[in-house]
Amino acid sequence: MLSIEKNLEDKINYLEYIKNKIDYNLVLDGYKQYCYSSLGKEYLENLNPYSINPAQELQYLSELCDIVRVIGYPTSDAFLDIRSILRKIENGIIAEGLEFLSLLRFFEGIKSLKAMFKEQKPSLFQSGIVNLILGLGTYDEIINSIKKTIDENGNIKDDASVLLKKIRNEYAEVTKELRHKAERFITHHQNILQEVTYTIRNDRYVFPVKANERGKIKGIVHGMSSSGLTVYLEPEEFIPLNDKLKVLAEEEGKEIARILREITNKIFDRLSTIKGDIELLKRIDSLYARVRYVIEKNASIIIPDGNYLKLSRARHPLIPEDKIVPIDIELPSDKFGIVITGPNTGGKTVSLKTVALFIILARSGFPVLAGESSRIPDFDVYVDIGDSQNILENLSTFSGHLHNIVQLLKLADENSIVLIDELGSGTDPYEGSAIALGIIEELIERRIKFIVTTHLTPIKLFSMSHDKLISASMEFDPETLSPTYRILMNIPGASHAFEIAKKYGLPDAILERAQKHLDEEHIKIEELIKNLNKHISELETKRRELENTLREYNRQKKDFEEKYKLLKIKRIEEFDKELREVYKDIQKAKKDLQISLQSKKTESEELIKKRLKEIENEVKHLEEIQGKVEKVIYETKVTDEEKQISVGDYVRLIDGTAIGKVIEMKSRNFVVDFNGLKIEVKPEKLVKVTSGSDSKDLKKHIDEEKEKIVNVSRIPTKVYTSNLTKNEVDVRGLTVEEALEIIDEFIDQLLLSDFSIGYIIHGKGTGKLATGIWNYLRHDKRVKNYRFGRPDEGGVGATVIEV
Template identity: 65%
Template sequence: MRRKIDYELVLAGYEKYCLSSYGKEYLRSLNPGTVELESEYGCISEMITYIRESGIPDSDAFTEVRPLLGKVENGLVLDGTELLEFLKFFEGVGNLKKTFKFQRGPLFSQNLLATLTSRLGNYEELVKAIRHVVDEQGNVKDDASVLLKKIRTEYAETVKQLRHKVERFVSNYQNLMQELTYTIKNERYVLPIKANERGKVKGIVHGTSASGLTVYVEPEELIPLNDRLKVLLEEESREVTRILRELSSHIFQSAGHIKRDIEVLKRLDAIIARARYALEHNAALIIPSGRYLKLVKARHPLLAPDKVVPIDLELPTDKLGMVITGPNTGGKTVSLKTIALCILLAKSGFPVLVSESSRIPDLKVFVDIGDPQDILENLSTFSGHVVNIKNALEMADEDSIVLIDELGSGTDPYEGSAIALGIIEELIERRIKFIVTTHLTPIKLYAMSHDKIVTASMEFDPESLAPTYRILMNVPGASHAFEIAAKYGLPENVLQRARKHLNEDHIRIEELIKNLNVHVSELEAKKRELEATLREYNKQKRELEEKYKLLKVKRVEEFDKEIRNVYKEIQEAKRNLQIALQSTRTSSESLIKKRLKEIEREEEKVQALQDKIEKVMYETAFQKEERSIEVGDFVRLVDGTAVGKVVEKKGEKFVVDFNGIRIEVKPEKIVKVQTKPESTVEVPEQGRDSRTSMPRIPLKTNEIDVRGLTVEEAVEKIDEFIDQLVLSDFSVGYIIHGKGTGRLATGIWNYLRNDKRVKSYRFGRPDEGGVGVTVVEV
């Protein structure tokens, strides 16, 4: 089946976004029924968000190390360059773990990627060991071991001594030498002596030049040093091999972990590939369910984006089949392949080229598409179709969909129509979903009269005499055979002769269908215009809503800036008051009272600004329906779970009855709930005492969650958190307080603006949690 719908070619389109062979292997292993779709699509969704914000993750972890791992498992020793490949892999794995460990934002609430990458091993010790032993060129360092350093130091000293002797020899025997230099033969330092002067130099001959004029002699005084160099080289080789073997052994001991990590990396690479594909092609993540098929703006993956015409079709749950008709080359076969690919890809965990409003059924797919004739099997086109359909009928059940291209073709049209209708009736009786394409008029008429079948057709432009490749729902299609024949040059007299052989009923039916197609095409064109207008409206609406939210956040930050300025004025007024109190020249109480009133006015300003912040936070956090409160509504306190009934409105406040206890509250302190709750008794949380401080422990994460705490409790924890933050390696911390009414956030900001340890603070960006998080820099 995969071959018939070009599945392998489509799969290659996803594979090209993989960072390694790991991901390609994983993608090829995906099949319907073998994938936990919620987890897979959740990971892809998180990866899409990450790539939008931060780009493609570090690819070093996807270094191919399996051949090297096989070498280690076979007892072989890795060389320096091979160890560098493992180093790249180990460091890449560590980077990936760090990358997703601290991911924040709404789509990372499940932390699926963090959970997945947390399974990766810790290779810090191996990284240190390799870096200690191997340099960036793959050479073993002198400091790799004490013995190696000693050997190389002695070797360098011996070479120095040897060269000194060579220089002295050259200086003393210049007339005997062919060239005033030395060379190395058989790993020994030798001198080029003139052949006719050989007898004047005592030593060992290691060869002659091609001309025979030069003899390469190792003088006697160089022999002990050359011998020592050779011994040192052998000792160095043994020590290097020992070091490399020891490192290879450590990697061998981690082979099991590495293999398990590679399985994780396969999936992760495949997740990255599918996320990149979804971003580049605007593909949707849709989990198949039920029996409802609805494709909106569906595109075939192999067609060029600038040429493909998206299709829309719908096969509801209460309908069993669809019959698609229309002219040749109109796109019926491509449409069937698109449908099959959408279902199979979605069931295998791939993003599909459809709009997010599409619905894909959880059904097994059976197809008969293309020309199935086989010379070796002695099958004609018709008999090949019959074999495919027979196999589909044997295996399909109510949880299946059967896709058949050109049903009833390849044989006599009259008999082919009868067989096609028999197949359709069998599918309907067994409640098997199906979509078929055909040219045969009896099948069109049968579909139009059956309440379980949806009719559809490929749109045809009567002016250009060309197909548009769009699907028109609930309307049969004409074949347009005469129009197409005329377009491609068949003589008019031949067409006139042909028309005489058509019966009047057939001509009348074809004309009715053509006229219906024209009207439906006009309606579809108007519908597309309206949809485009609606999309533009929704886009502008979303943009305005985002801008509105940003403006609210900006207002809160402006209020905070104003509060800080007022605080400075209060502090200045307090200093002036202290001076007045301490001054021996001040005897009048009026000046002191005046200063006190100034301070009180400034503090009232602060309270007014804090009330404004709470109101803005309240409007940002809750929908208008939740904030529209009337007498008689049931409400809950936004900072708690207690629910009561609004019994009265007093000025700007509401009177709320909480199980017989009536209190007056501001509108921004309560939010409407739909139904009256069952009476509950709040049980105090055990083991919680805000007066008891926990012993201080080292800071492991740069975030703290204070949601659900009172302002006093939160401030106490934040004070300790900032202390630890200052002493840690972190310079930035995240305080998670939630949105709510803003009371908790306001209290925290009141505390932060007076804390000298805090350099700056702000609300989180959208990817950091928005106004539900305060980011502090110490």
């Protein structure tokens, strides 16, 4: 146990070292800026691969992203940091008015946050994050107490208690009496007053009396002006009222303290729950911050898993968007390492930092700036990146690198990835290459994944010849003699030292002399690599152009599909409008015909026949429109595979669940056997049962039907009857969907009962529920007729149906 704890401690300590190397905290600030409060920031600061379950955290994040896109973000109230107020309460100190207002915002914020999810369709939000949020506490009692007691300015309301109201009323009356008395006093003693007014000293009403007139009035002096010309006198007749006012003020203070203590105690009693909710709100705040990051930065949620590394269009968060060049890098499961070569300032170090950063971020529950096709392994990361020179420890650059590599080799295992920048540098190239190759072979033998960068030719050649390694290079534009900062996979890189030296002005004579010192074999290899780089660069350019074209095509395809879908919906709406118009015409025609039939003046049989013919035409028109609607719905809901139906196939009705078998083709319709019940059905009303979930349903259905047949053979024949005791159903207060589900069952029961008439009570309201019910009844063949109730049947608040 101790060794496991020590190992975890070593990993956490090493993680802090890596974070400094890859500017993790600067990147973290980019996520923290989206938090509502310090709560979420604290949670983000404490996230690391060893403190959370990244799969669960990222699953919550993915669910919340989907929800936010539908219902938006909550207010910030639930994420107020009220911990300083809670500390006061915990220490037995009564909270003050304005503090209670902050607490009220907090508790109402939690209530509002929960309500956002409660109001949604349960089927849409059956997820872990919803259960997490709905697990927050309920604080209605505290909310009501604060609202009843504290006004919007943080003051105690008069009616916070009966006693307080009485005290304040009495205080107001005494104050009123004092003021009236003061005004009378001023009127009668103007000649002895320094100013014709009164003032308040020590919470008592006093008058500015001339010092030389002091003896004319009995009373108590409460002070003197700085000049000594005025004394502030409380006349004897005012003493009882001032005393009473002071007593009332003290009583008011005591009652206010009692009221505030009462609410404070309610909060104290819930402190444990509140603290638990604050910890939960830290997480929720941080999740909303990460959702904003996903949506605003176009980041991806990649759940770390396995040992496959693939970063697609990865963008380092600290590089400005107008300057960044996305990188693509891939280390498959069957390979151990990548050796990246190329010129200095080509982007090798940034690429390594990006890989390390994204693995740590994803394993800590963060979204990353990469394409959705990216894959991140669930690996610990160990790095040697940047200049490791340390003057205080007397380490040279090479010694510093070796020190880091020794440390990471001690900690790394086959569930790790090692990232080393400039492997073998800082010493003699020949010896540096040998040590570097030894390190690479050690990593391969221990089955540790790695990515290294280098300039050394022997390492390039080794990676090219080893079947478990991948050669890669930083792309270099030979025309501009500048790096493009892109990674070319499966191709080694040339150093381009001579080209870069020439670009920066090194004389040709020096370059020519330097050329003579190069090994002939080395020159051939470099030329070969340069030519390969050139061809690969051209291919990469074409590939990127094709990818851009494909992305544009997919975007246009998606836009087209969305527009096509909207057009279909629009067509259905237009047909529905036309249907309503036709129904109006039919109703009008029926009404006219009824009037004609009932009128004694109507003796023309031809006129009646003409009206009947008009109605027949209207009905035919209606059937044509219904056919169009069914066709559009069929095209919208059913895939091409599900439309391909032949004799012998299993099918279901487009709006049903029963599964039958097509036994013959009759004209252009199909005859379907639904467990002995043969029905002729139009093709556009059928869906072929295909593989997948439908096939599971089919098997289940067949098994159920077999079981029914077996059971029927075992038990005596039974006539099923309805248990309906009254022929009415009340659906008031329900949504249309909820009501229709109940009405459907009600009609079934009505058909099996002795009743032929049923009453659906839906209320008047806005008419939305009644409209939805009538639209449903219009298509239900079980219902012969339907109408609004007569006055004695509930009027338009009820619908009467005949089955």
